[in-house]
Amino acid sequence: MSQESLPDDARAEYADALPEYAERVLDVAELIPPGRVMTYGDVAEWLGEGGPRxxxxxxxxxxxxxxWWRVVRADGVLLPGHExxxxxRYRAEGTPLKEAGRAAEGHLPRIDLRRARWDGGERAEGHT
Structure with missing residues (x-):
């Protein structure tokens, strides 16, 4: 069962049970500014532990x-099942996208990682 499917009163209790590594990963996801992304590997590298998987x-x-939409695959393909x-979200936040070519499956754009990738340098508003 995922955290988002829990009732609000159970969510806080569930969060207390998160493994430490999971808490650190989620903390990084919350730091990523709107319109920017990090790959799964970027997050692991930033934390200095674990890997993309x-x-x-x-x-x-x-x-x-x-x-969650700000933590992405290294190829910029949108998360299957959540595209x-x-x-x-990407369009609302102004995340740089590469429009799909006619041959692309589903004609969905990809994230333009060259422009959208966040290196953890400048902090999002409200975070220090």
Whole structure:
């Protein structure tokens, strides 16, 4: 069961049970400014532990309460099964996208990682 499917009163209790690594991953996801992204590997590198698969697993299990759409695949492909929800968020936040070519499956854009990638340098508003 994911955190986002829990009732509000159970969510706080569930959050207390998060593994420490998961908490750190989710903390990084919350730091990523609107319109910017980090890859799963970027998050692991920033934390200095784990790898892309571990970060992806944390986001899959616990990421519903953070800006999950800002932690992305290294190829810029939108998260399978969540493409349209993510695309709405990217467009609302002004995240740089590469429009899909006619041959692209589903004609969905990809994230323009060269322009959208956040290196953890400048902090999002409200975070220090």
């Amino acid at each position: 571990q970060v992806g697993r944390v986001m899959s299990l616990y990421g519903g309460g953070v800006p 349209l929800r993510a695309l709405d």
